[in-house]
Amino acid sequence: MTDRTEGLDDRPLLSVRGLTKHFPVMSRGFRRSVLATVKAVDAVSFDLAAGETLGLVGESGSGKTTTARCILRAIDPTAGSVMFKLPDGRTVDLVKLTAGELKPIRQHAQMVFQDPVSSLNPRMTIGDIVREPLVIHQLARGEELAGRVAEVLARVGLQPEHSRRYPHAFSGGQRQRIGIARALIMKPSLIVCDEATSALDVSVQAQVLDLLKELQREFRLTYLFVAHNLDVVRNFCDRVAVMRKGRIVELAPTAGIFSDPQHAYTKILLSAVPSPDPDVRMNFNVGDELAKLDAADQS
Amino acid sequence: MSESAEKPLLEVRGLAVSFYTPDGVVSAVQGVSFAIGRGRTLALVGESGSGKTVTAYSILRLIQPPGRITGGRILLRSARAGDIELADLGEEDELLYRVRGGLVSMIFQEPMTALSPVHTVGSQIAEAILLHQKRTVKEARELTIEMLGKVGMPLPSVCYHQYPHELSGGMRQRVVIAMALVCKPELLIADEPTTALDVTIQAQILGLIKTLQRELGCAVLLITHDFGVVAQMADDVAVMHRGTVVESGDVRSVLKAPQHAYTRSLLDALPSRRRPA
Numbered sequence: 001m002t003d004r005t006e007g008l009d010d011r012p013l014l015s016v017r018g019l020t021k022h023f024p025v026m027s028r029g030f031r032r033s034v035l036a037t038v039k040a041v042d043a044v045s046f047d048l049a050a051g052e053t054l055g056l057v058g059e060s061g062s063g064k065t066t067t068a069r070c071i072l073r074a075i076d077p078t079a080g081s082v083m084f085k086l087p088d089g090r091t092v093d094l095v096k097l098t099a100g101e102l103k104p105i106r107q108h109a110q111m112v113f114q115d116p117v118s119s120l121n122p123r124m125t126i127g128d129i130v131r132e133p134l135v136i137h138q139l140a141r142g143e144e145l146a147g148r149v150a151e152v153l154a155r156v157g158l159q160p161e162h163s164r165r166y167p168h169a170f171s172g173g174q175r176q177r178i179g180i181a182r183a184l185i186m187k188p189s190l191i192v193c194d195e196a197t198s199a200l201d202v203s204v205q206a207q208v209l210d211l212l213k214e215l216q217r218e219f220r221l222t223y224l225f226v227a228h229n230l231d232v233v234r235n236f237c238d239r240v241a242v243m244r245k246g247r248i249v250e251l252a253p254t255a256g257i258f259s260d261p262q263h264a265y266t267k268i269l270l271s272a273v274p275s276p277d278p279d280v281r282m283n284f285n286v287g288d289e290l291a292k293l294d295a296a297d298q299s
Numbered sequence: 300m301s302e303s304a305e306k307p308l309l310e311v312r313g314l315a316v317s318f319y320t321p322d323g324v325v326s327a328v329q330g331v332s333f334a335i336g337r338g339r340t341l342a343l344v345g346e347s348g349s350g351k352t353v354t355a356y357s358i359l360r361l362i363q364p365p366g367r368i369t370g371g372r373i374l375l376r377s378a379r380a381g382d383i384e385l386a387d388l389g390e391e392d393e394l395l396y397r398v399r400g401g402l403v404s405m406i407f408q409e410p411m412t413a414l415s416p417v418h419t420v421g422s423q424i425a426e427a428i429l430l431h432q433k434r435t436v437k438e439a440r441e442l443t444i445e446m447l448g449k450v451g452m453p454l455p456s457v458c459y460h461q462y463p464h465e466l467s468g469g470m471r472q473r474v475v476i477a478m479a480l481v482c483k484p485e486l487l488i489a490d491e492p493t494t495a496l497d498v499t500i501q502a503q504i505l506g507l508i509k510t511l512q513r514e515l516g517c518a519v520l521l522i523t524h525d526f527g528v529v530a531q532m533a534d535d536v537a538v539m540h541r542g543t544v545v546e547s548g549d550v551r552s553v554l555k556a557p558q559h560a561y562t563r564s565l566l567d568a569l570p571s572r573r574r575p576a
Contacts, residue, residue: 025408059497059498059499059500060468060497068554095398104541115439120560196523198572201346201347201524202346202524202565202568202569202570203346203564203565203568205568205570206568206570228497229499230498231527231569231570231571232570234570234571235571237569266326268499269498269499271528272498272499272501273498273503274502274525274527274528274531274532275527275530275531275571276526276527276529276530276554276566276569276571277530277554278448278530278531278550278551278554279551280530280557281531282502282505282527283442284501284502284503284509285502285505285506286499286502287451287499287502287503287506291500
């Protein structure tokens with residue numbers, strides 16, 4: 001993995017420009033005509049430096065997951081470009097690649113999902129789940145394959161004998177570790193975490209976040225961290241992009257977003273977070289403030 | 300009401316609940332005690348599996364076999380129906396039906412579990428009124444529409460005829476709150492009412508619960524794992540761990556100066572309290 005840090009190359013690892021995804025709203029019936037389009041992602045642009053963690057926050061429906069999926073080409077964006085720097089120094093536009101061209105590149109950009117239940121096949125053992133990506137990409141076989149699986153399981157804090165068990169035998173936190181192991185075994189440069197810790201209890205969440213931080217230091221990983229929990233983002237991310245209605249309304253270093261939010265929406269969002277300090281009162285009146293913001297959008 | 304004014308509305312003493320599974324007996328709750336005063340809010344906080352939901356279900360006698368209440372007492376000092384020993388009531392007791400949804404009502408984390416997908420929102424709320432109050436169908440309908448307006452549904456009379464799937468998560472939770480409060484319960488049990496919601500929606504729902512609580516004067520038992528929600532909503536807090544209450548007291552002292560090691564570890568795990576790595 002050392003070759004990734006070589007060369008005086010300060011180009012960002014990922015450069016997203018004007019990323020857009022529109023979904024058509026179809027009429028009912030036999031002759032399906034397009035009634036309208038939903039702008040799920042609307043001209044989103046940002047850079048992600050190697051080794052950095054960018055938080056993508058917003059409410060449900062703000063387009064953060066769709067943005068993440070478009071970047072990894074899990075769905076095809078309507079427009080825009082996603083320039084991704086490969087370990088060999090080449091830069092490719094992920095949006096323009098065909099499925100065949102994309103396949104060898106997928107190993108460098110991995111994803112960790114929110115739901116550790118539905119993202120692990122219940123009929124596969126942990127060993128098979130973690131092994132599968134290496135097999136699909138034909139990157140290792142035999143002894144080496146077994147060795148890499150054992151190594152990555154140990155690294156995320158699981159025991160070698162766990163590889164013979166099935167997902168149902170594990171707790172939520174352990175399942176999330178399995179999901180991380182599956183991503184990590186590809187030695188990716190970019191990991192997209194889509195609400196990776198949202199389903200976990202606070203103490204387990206803290207452990208998984210610690211693990212992600214350690215792995216980042218050790219393997220110089222870059223994270224795109226999609227989350228709705230602002231407290232988690234505050235602790236985990238270097239920079240934060242706030243999304244609303246498919247657009248990034250504010251992007252700034254984490255400390256700045258939290259201490260001095262610029263956009264009205266960011267201010268409302270932060271005021272709505274219930275503080276664990278009983279002397280810091282939260283804002284119960286966000287409904288009216290959001291309505292005012294919407295009215296301002298219209299005019 | 301005046302003679303029982305000083306005594307707490309709900310007193311739970313030494314509650315124990317076990318589940319008799321084929322693989323052995325699992326003791327979910329052992330010796331849990333707490334009290335809620337009239338109009339006060341008590342937060343029951345803990346991680347998954349700590350027994351907070353089992354405790355809440357016990358109050359409404361919703362524990363299903365193989366689960367069973369094995370000990371303790373649950374005393375509801377109702378202003379309308381007198382003292383009721385909930386733990387001693389039989390499954391078919393007339394009084395139990397009066398308690399459920401009448402004197403004590405509950406809102407759940409996932410609103411769809413409380414709503415029927417095949418009935419309109421309005422008919423489900425009106426049903427609660429007809430069950431617990433002597434009202435005509437027309438009166439029930441008017442009360443329902445008034446309540447829907449109170450919980451902030453835009454166009455309450457239109458909403459009356461809508462089905463739950465036509466509403467967003469936040470709106471469904473408003474409907475469930477309307478259904479829970481329409482019979483003016485003395486105690487509202489809210490089991491993770493905002494866990495599935497976005498922060499801005501959460502703020503509105505929490506604000507709504509606070510406003511209506513003040514208006515109706517009901518007590519709230521709030522079950523949550525979020526210390527932020529505890530700090531903003533509750534007067535008192537009981538921290539649960541492995542089926543027991545490890546610490547309880549008023550919110551300010553428990554959150555600012557936790558005495559028990561488990562409470563401290565939970566608070567230290569909060570992202571907002573951790574040092575940036």
